Structures are given as C-alpha cells and as structure tokens.
Amino acid sequence: MCGLVGYAGFADCVPQGTEHTSLKEMTETLACRGPDASAVWAEDAAGLGHTRLATVDLVGGRQPMLLARDGRTVLAVAFTGEVYNHARLRGELTALGHRFTTRSDSEVVLHAIAAWGEQAPARLDGMFAYAAWEPDARRLTLARDRFGIKPLSYTRIRDAVVFGSEPKAVLAHPAVGTRLELDGLRELLLSAQPMIKTPGRSAFAGLNEVAAGTVVTVTPQGARTHRYWSLTPVEHCDDLPTTIARVRQLLQEAVTGQLAADVPVSVLLSGGLDSSAIAALARPAAGTLHTLSVDVGSRASSEDAMGRDPDGPYAEMMVGHLGSAHRRVRLAAGTLADPAHRARVGRLRDGLTLGDFDTSLLQLYRAVREDFPVTLAGDGADELFGGYRWFTPRAATAESFPWDSVLGRADLTRLLDPALAAALDLPAHRAELHRTACTEIEHLPGTTPAEAALRRDSYLNLTRFLPCLLDRADRLSMGVGLEVRVPFLDHRLVEYVFNAPWGFKTFDGREKSLLRAAVTDLLPEPVLARRKSPYPMVRDPAYRTALAGQVERLLADAGPATDLLDTTAVRSLLLEATGADRFPREGLELVLDLDQWLRTHRPTLHL
Known part of the structure; x- marks a missing residue:
C-alpha cells in the first residue's frame, strides 16, 4: 500500500536549504502507512518521499522510482496502492521497448507514465494514487483511482505544489498553514453526519484532494484537471439470466485477481451476504482460507437506524461451510470509549470520527495486521447493488440525498453557537451540494422517470456516500499498516451493475437480488436470506x-x-x-x- 509526499515547483517555494528537511518531516508523518521501508529523493526544485508496505515483489519495489536516460533522471514517481493488471501491462510495455528490472507493479506504473502520460491511469486496474515529476518539462502529474480508494491531497504555495497521501503530510510542510473557514467547517461536519463527501474538497482552507478518476497536471504555465473516468450510462442489452452469470464472472475475476500477493492474505467475514460472497469466491484460489470477524457485543435496538442481528452465528455458519481458519476478534465497550483510542482515530482520519464505529474498526484492523498485511473486504456492495434501506422509489425522488431519510435526522447544528449555525446554514449548503451532484448524472434517451430516479440514487451513493466509508477504511487500516482490498469496486463490475435495470437488482422482491442470485450456489440458505445488517455499534x-x-x-x-x-x-x-x-x-x-x-x-x- 504505502504513503507518498512531495513538492514541485521553483527553488524559492520555501527558504533555501530547508527542502530536504521538510521532505523528511512530511514523509515521517506517514510512517504507519509504510512500515517496511522509507526513502526520499530530491533534485533541483522537486522532491518525493515514500513509505512502503511491501505486498508484491518485496525486494524490488522500493520507491521513489526513477527512470533515467544518459545518466540523467527524466521521470520520478511515487506510487501507492495496487495495480492488479500489472503483469499484462508489463507485457504491453515490453513490446513497446521498455525494460524492467523488478516484478513490482510500481515499476509498471513508472513505465506506463513514460509511455502513455496522462492516459496511463485509464489503463490501470486497481486502487492507486501517484505523483510523477518530469524535470525537463517541469511537469507534475497527480492521479487517483476511479473511486478514490487511495487518497491524495495537494495545495498551491506561490509557484509550487505540495502534496501527500494525507492532509497531515501536506500540513507538515513549513510553508503550509492550517486555516479553518466556513466552507471547511461545513465539509468537516457533513462528512461525518450525515456522511456527504464533496469531491475535491477538504476541511482545510487551500488544501484540495485529487478527485476520484482525475488527473491534475501542473506546469509553470498553470494547473489543468482532466477527468479520465466517470460513471456514464450505457445501454444494458443482456437478459436477466445472462446478467446474473456476468455478475458472477466479473466478481470472481475481481476476487481472484485481488488475492495475488507475496504476503499472507485474509478475508473479513461478518456472515452477511457481501463478505460471505467474497470468502466463498476466494476459497478455491486461497489455499488455506483465513477469515476474521468482530464482536462488539451489540444487540438489535430501536436506536439503530437500520436494525441488525448479531453477526456471530452467521459468521460461524460460514466458517463451517467453507472450512476456513477463523479468528473472532472480541472488543470490550470500555476500550471503545477510551479517550486515547478516540484521539488516535481522530489523528488518523484528520477529521471527525464515527465514534465506536471507528474505534472498533481500528482495533479489528490491528488484530488482522498481527498475521495478515492484506485483507479483502465487502465495501461498495451496498452502494452498487442497492443494499441500504434508503434504496426506495420514494427516497430516490426526494430533493435530498437518499440517506438523509435515515442518517440525517439528528440536528447536530443545535449544539453549535447559534450565530455560527446561522452562518453555516447547513440545510442550504446540503441542498446546493445535492443540486450540483445531480447535474453530473446522465440518462439514456427513453429512460423512465422511475428508472432515472433510482439510477440517480445509485450514483449519489457511489460518489458522495461511499467516499466517506472508503476514506474511513483507508485511514484506519493504514494506521496499522494493513492493506484493505475491495473487490466489489472493480471498475468493470461497477460499470456493468450500474447500468443494469433497477428491476434486475430487485427481481426477487428483495435488496441486492443480482448479487444474491450470482452466488446462490455458494452460500447456506440462512446467509442468503439474512437481512441487511450494518457494521456493529456498541450498546453497552x-x-x-x-x-x-x-x-x-x-x-x-x-x-x-x-x-x-x-x-x-x-x-x-x-x-x-x-x-x-x-x-x-x-x-x-x-x-x-x-x-x-x-x-x-x-x-x-x-x-
């Protein structure tokens, strides 16, 4: 996985003599993201830092990685994430004349950028972020994967750009200030409750994120942003049986591809449909299948907006069904309330937390990391297949984010100073964010109003709600040096399911019909029939x-x-x-x- 930092521009972007020291300090803030190695590179007006969690080619994938010609650096790259099609791309690039000295996906990314420039990200399958510096052109390229699974932030300082995997790394640069304005406070509050992530924004004034599916290119002439991927409508021509079979094929390919690693890999298993599907599909290729679940002693409660039943019995059923080597992680309420744990989560997230929802996940990840540097998780399935209770025709036609009907009921602005609450005007701000998001959505000619509304619901969940959960998963997992892979966000699977008719997704009268049908032969009936049960929260x-x-x-x-x-x-x-x-x-x-x-x-x- 890893973390990256850097700066690029002119030599006077910071006082002379401090650039290299600043680069080291920035890199050190991301030590938890890369416990296996750390290095910096600097030349003239640019520098890169990298911390490495080694999962593929443990010896050969060290970074920053350089491409030299005639003894001179022509390209320097710092890359984080995983590229699952790196073997195929290596073959294509070799045919173009590129030569490789390692088996790492990092070197494939280096040569892909050299060969294809800004078009390189569109050829990468996986989760990634990278920074590339070309000294001759004085060109900096920042790129992020299609769903923003891996983070990347940047800011402008006069004629330079400072960047890093996390805000804390950018803020560690001495020329970057920490400033909170009204828009930043809005983003800070809404990303936690009711979980609305605005593409490209952060809580810190002047600090931006590279948006998902986007390339930012900066030269002495200015900055340019290029969107290389987005969710777009395509006519779905397959019938229901063919669609079910295709979903099974695409998901199987994603799971199998994401099991590839030179280190032990596990699967998070709650006993729900999503994680059980991944575990079942992983079993044939995994050798010994290792699974883990978490128990925070929760019980069904009217306080729980979505309702839940305990995971334990279903997880144990799946363990028996699959024959996996399983560990059940038990967490006590007292540790979840510990202020030290909350502070740790807050520092990792650079934002507000989700309470024990976060502290328990951090402890689960820590337990996973004791034996496994890599784990597979079911993130994205509910957003893609329609698993939440707010996926209804009524919610989809509302002039607000669909999950507001469930998660947005608590008026937390009543706790703020009245003058500040009035200045923030969060209801108006949320309405504007909703209007803006809806303008991005395209529909094919002839789409019925009902289908268009549900397609809009899916788009909003994938682009505004899911990023909050992905950010949470990335920060907390990397806080303990754990790589979490998410097969449901294979972009080929997402493109296919997103464009399937909504009637296919609920053809059996339940949520996630397509997913359930695609894995019906792999799972016990009680797991297939289990209702949606969200991640547990403590009720002690x-x-x-x-x-x-x-x-x-x-x-x-x-x-x-x-x-x-x-x-x-x-x-x-x-x-x-x-x-x-x-x-x-x-x-x-x-x-x-x-x-x-x-x-x-x-x-x-x-x-």
Whole structure:
C-alpha cells in the first residue's frame, strides 16, 4: 500500500536549504502507512518521499522510482496502492521497448507514465494514487483511482505544489498553514453526519484532494484537471439470466485477481451476504482460507437506524461451510470509549470520527495486521447493488440525498453557537451540494422517470456516500499498516451493475437480488436470506456513561470546542443522555470529536 509526499515547483517555494528537511518531516508523518521501508529523493526544485508496505515483489519495489536516460533522471514517481493488471501491462510495455528490472507493479506504473502520460491511469486496474515529476518539462502529474480508494491531497504555495497521501503530510510542510473557514467547517461536519463527501474538497482552507478518476497536471504555465473516468450510462442489452452469470464472472475475476500477493492474505467475514460472497469466491484460489470477524457485543435496538442481528452465528455458519481458519476478534465497550483510542482515530482520519464505529474498526484492523498485511473486504456492495434501506422509489425522488431519510435526522447544528449555525446554514449548503451532484448524472434517451430516479440514487451513493466509508477504511487500516482490498469496486463490475435495470437488482422482491442470485450456489440458505445488517455499534450502557462523563469534563475544562458550541444546548444533551429511552450518541461524539480535532490541528479560525 504505502504513503507518498512531495513538492514541485521553483527553488524559492520555501527558504533555501530547508527542502530536504521538510521532505523528511512530511514523509515521517506517514510512517504507519509504510512500515517496511522509507526513502526520499530530491533534485533541483522537486522532491518525493515514500513509505512502503511491501505486498508484491518485496525486494524490488522500493520507491521513489526513477527512470533515467544518459545518466540523467527524466521521470520520478511515487506510487501507492495496487495495480492488479500489472503483469499484462508489463507485457504491453515490453513490446513497446521498455525494460524492467523488478516484478513490482510500481515499476509498471513508472513505465506506463513514460509511455502513455496522462492516459496511463485509464489503463490501470486497481486502487492507486501517484505523483510523477518530469524535470525537463517541469511537469507534475497527480492521479487517483476511479473511486478514490487511495487518497491524495495537494495545495498551491506561490509557484509550487505540495502534496501527500494525507492532509497531515501536506500540513507538515513549513510553508503550509492550517486555516479553518466556513466552507471547511461545513465539509468537516457533513462528512461525518450525515456522511456527504464533496469531491475535491477538504476541511482545510487551500488544501484540495485529487478527485476520484482525475488527473491534475501542473506546469509553470498553470494547473489543468482532466477527468479520465466517470460513471456514464450505457445501454444494458443482456437478459436477466445472462446478467446474473456476468455478475458472477466479473466478481470472481475481481476476487481472484485481488488475492495475488507475496504476503499472507485474509478475508473479513461478518456472515452477511457481501463478505460471505467474497470468502466463498476466494476459497478455491486461497489455499488455506483465513477469515476474521468482530464482536462488539451489540444487540438489535430501536436506536439503530437500520436494525441488525448479531453477526456471530452467521459468521460461524460460514466458517463451517467453507472450512476456513477463523479468528473472532472480541472488543470490550470500555476500550471503545477510551479517550486515547478516540484521539488516535481522530489523528488518523484528520477529521471527525464515527465514534465506536471507528474505534472498533481500528482495533479489528490491528488484530488482522498481527498475521495478515492484506485483507479483502465487502465495501461498495451496498452502494452498487442497492443494499441500504434508503434504496426506495420514494427516497430516490426526494430533493435530498437518499440517506438523509435515515442518517440525517439528528440536528447536530443545535449544539453549535447559534450565530455560527446561522452562518453555516447547513440545510442550504446540503441542498446546493445535492443540486450540483445531480447535474453530473446522465440518462439514456427513453429512460423512465422511475428508472432515472433510482439510477440517480445509485450514483449519489457511489460518489458522495461511499467516499466517506472508503476514506474511513483507508485511514484506519493504514494506521496499522494493513492493506484493505475491495473487490466489489472493480471498475468493470461497477460499470456493468450500474447500468443494469433497477428491476434486475430487485427481481426477487428483495435488496441486492443480482448479487444474491450470482452466488446462490455458494452460500447456506440462512446467509442468503439474512437481512441487511450494518457494521456493529456498541450498546453497552458503560459506553453511554463514559461519553457523557467525557463531555462533562470538556465543559468544565472549557476545551477549545466550547468557543464553537452552545454550551446550554450541550448541557441539555447531557440531561437527555441520562434518560433510559434514548442514547444521543451522535451529539456527544460530535462535541468530543470537534474538540479533539481543534486540539490536534490548532487551526487559525476564520468563521
């Protein structure tokens, strides 16, 4: 997997003599992303840093990687992620005259950029981000995979660009300031509740993200952005049986391809349809199939917006069915409420957390990493196949993000200072984000209004909701040096399923009909029939008590967040938390997370 940092531009982008030191400091912020190796390269007005988690060609894939001609560097690249078709691309590039000295996908990316320039990302199958510097042209190219699975941030400083896998790496450059403005606070709040990620934006003023499926090219003449991939409508000509068979084929190819590694690989197994499908498809190629699940002692509750039943029995059923070597990771409520764990998650995410939803996932990833540098997960299946309860005709026709009907009910702005809440005007901002997102969606001629609405629902989930979950998975997994691969986001599978008629996706009267039909011969009937059950959240009263106590101490100590909060409203929330009927976890967690974020980043406020 790995992390990358760098700068490019003119020599006066920072005071003379500090460039190399800055590069090392930036690289060190990403040490957890690459525990196996670290290196920097600098020449004239550019520098690259890289930390490596070795999964393919453990010896030969070291970076930054250089291409030289006549003893002079003509291309320098820092790459993160995995390219699953690197063997085929190596053959194509060899035929074009390129010569390779390693088996790594990193060297394939180096030569792909040399051969195809800005068109290289469109030829890469996988999850990736890279920075490429061409000294002769003084050209910097930043690129990101189709779904933004791997992160990449950048900022302009006068005539230079500073970039890195995570905001913290960019902010470590001495010429980059940490500034919070109203738009940044909007992004910070909405990306956590109700989970809306705006492509290209971050919480920090002046700090951008390379958007998914996008190439950013910077030269002395200026910057240019090129979108090389997007979800576009294509006529679906296959009948239902053919579609089911094609989904099975594409998913099998994705799972098999993503098992390839020179290190041990595992599969996260909850006992739900998505993870069970991946595990079953992985078994023939995996040799000994290793699976892991998590138990946080949750129970079904009216507090849970989506409802759930315990994973344990279903996971154990799948273990028996597949014969996998399984480990069940048990987490205690007390550890999930530990402020140190929350602070760790906040630092990793550079943003607000999702409470125990995040702290438990970090601990699960840490347990996985004890034995496996790589694991496969089911992220993206619900967004692609229509697994959430908000995939309904009514929600799809609403003039708001579909998940607002389930996740957007808690009005957390009531906890903010009234003047600040008015200035933010989050309802109007959300409405504008929705309008903007809807303008991106295309429909084929003759598409019915109902089909168009559901296709729009799918697009919004894949481009605005899923990125929040991918960002979460990347930051927390890389926080322990674990690579999480996501077969459901193979772009060929996504393109095919996205364009299938919605009636195919619900042909048996249930959610995710296509996926269920595609793997029906592989799974036990109870797993196939199981209703959607989201990732578990703790229901232990001790967790509620711990959160309330931490908020009380924050108010008593007048933490930095109190300047942005309506402390009277927060005290009312504490009274609400003492009741037996409802646990206002989102509000308590917002208060704690906002305070932690301000303590960590210490931004200058311009609100």
